[in-house]
Amino acid sequence: MQSPSRDTLLAQWQDQEQAMRTRLAGPGSLPLAQVSELTPQEFFEGIGNGELPSPPIGTLLDFVPIEWSSGLFVFQGTPDARHYNPLGTVHGGYAATLLDSCMGCAIHTRLQKGQGYTTLDLRISYVRALTADSGPVRAEGKIVHLGRSTALAEGRIYDVDGRLYATGSTTCMILQPRG
Template sequence: MVEPVFAHSLDALPDQARLLSLSGRAFMEAMRDGALPHPPISETLNYRLDTVEDGRVVFRGAPEFAHMNPMGTVHGGWYGTLLDSCMACAVMTKVPKGSVYTTLEYKINIIRPLSVGTEILAEGITSHSGRSTGVAEGTIRGVEDGTLYATGSTTCMIMKIRDGA
């Protein structure tokens, strides 16, 4: 397995020309394979890109002590960020060359608390990808036993920046 490449300055992140030169799926595959850096947020929240397919993305990770809230449970923002990431990146796999996306809105449902160190898979699956919007659903499940910890849904805006030819 290729170790993730983490960026520690803006210069290490892909520029817009590089982003627009690839289809969304090719961009995600390059990130998975280590040819492009992973986003800094994935280092902060301890997750990595595991699987990239057409309309489907899976992240693997585990919450750490730093992700706990004052009540001693994993903060809801950890669940939300992982779901936002996997769902939006699933939409990204459908984005054509010359276009980008951004999350318009997302909703999550936390089903049960996660313990620190529990390894999870956050899976996003695209249900619609059109000219200007993409819709995806997501789940967070335990690796060991498939326990469902959270679900989510998102709508993303797809924007054509220039001709992808």
């Protein structure tokens, strides 16, 4: 089977992003008590279908969720000059935030109702600079290990041509329900 052409794949990525942007509600957050009443699937589906507010960080850095399933989460964004550092490339914090988000959300997809998480450790390796010419990029996070008290995930940022921009790994603490 032949792989889709670059133009076809780029059009698919752009269509997926636009479809998600159309569905997302405005930015906001929910009280922790309300989030803890939802399963991870209910939480992410609620965001993805516009029933729950979209996370404000996505608005600030202009990225959206594209795909999620048990142990996997993918965000997409298109870096531009708003994200530049003084040296004329996208600030490393953009990639770090995308990776922290996709890896943390991948972990969240596997938690039990009422559990939460927080990042304990975040490691990023930059492979090449992101610029406004990079086009859309995807940040894909996958769980490596989910334990009782900690979880580990890996992530990578790549473009439509499969070029790797950064990789990351995280350790998250699993927070148990209160009471």
